Amino acid sequence: MRIDNLGLKIGQKSVNPFKTSRNSTTNPFQNVSFEGNTLECADVFEKFKPKNSSKFKMISASVVGSMNKLRSRFTEPIVNFVNRVRENVSSAWDYAKNTNISDIAGIKNISEAWNNTMNRDVLDIGKDISNSISGIGKNISEKMSFLNTDVLDLGKGISEKWSNLISKINHNKITKDTSVNELRAMWENEIALEKAVA
């Protein structure tokens, strides 16, 4: 049933077509009692009258209306915002699940920094080890240089003695002019060498 079919118009005071009470009141629940208790409610239908609102109230109402309008304007973007955040959170979760941690830019940078640091540290450690080994080798080399010097001195001494012996033999090359005493000495030297070898 439409209101128009009842011949009513908004704001029009008319007779209640559902009037069941004896009084001509607009409150259909005026004489209704529930277990002896009468509803103490106002006859909103009868007493509802347009009131002359004050200027302050009008301003307040306009403010509230503006706020409602503002709220209605904000409602959709907020919902969209929440949905977007929800979607972003979900997509972030999926992104987190499906993304390698090393592929994340920040993590990647941190990883690179870590790796660089570690590599640098390893390189430094290797450098230190290399320096240590080099130092050890240097010390050994220095010690070996003394040994080499000794060996070289020994070899040099032997070489000099051998060269002197050879030069002496070459100098005392046997000729017709060689004296008998020199020949005797040379022969005795040869006999001594043969005995030493034997």
Add this chain to the structure above:
Amino acid sequence: MNKNVAEIIDALAAHQDNASIEVLEELGTNSPDNEVREYTSRALVRKNVHDSLKIVIINQGKGINDLSPAVAMSTINEILALKDKSEVIRILDDTINMHSDEAVKENARSVKSLLALS
């Protein structure tokens, strides 16, 4: 034999000083090495003087009287190869006539026979 020793022996053999004969006798003929004794005996023969030939003919155990047949035969061959054998024959005759050791006389007699046949 050591090459240096051979050169020394050759130098002493060519030397005119009598001291070289003493060195050859002292160091060469008394050497325990057969090759040195052989080479020294031949050098003494090549000198072809009384003192050097006397060493290899009248001394027991040296030259033609060496216990090594190779040394004795090599010394005899060197004596037979001498162009002037006069001094050798003189010493051999004196050895055969005056030496006290009969083995030395026998060896000197055999070498003189070879010289007569050569």
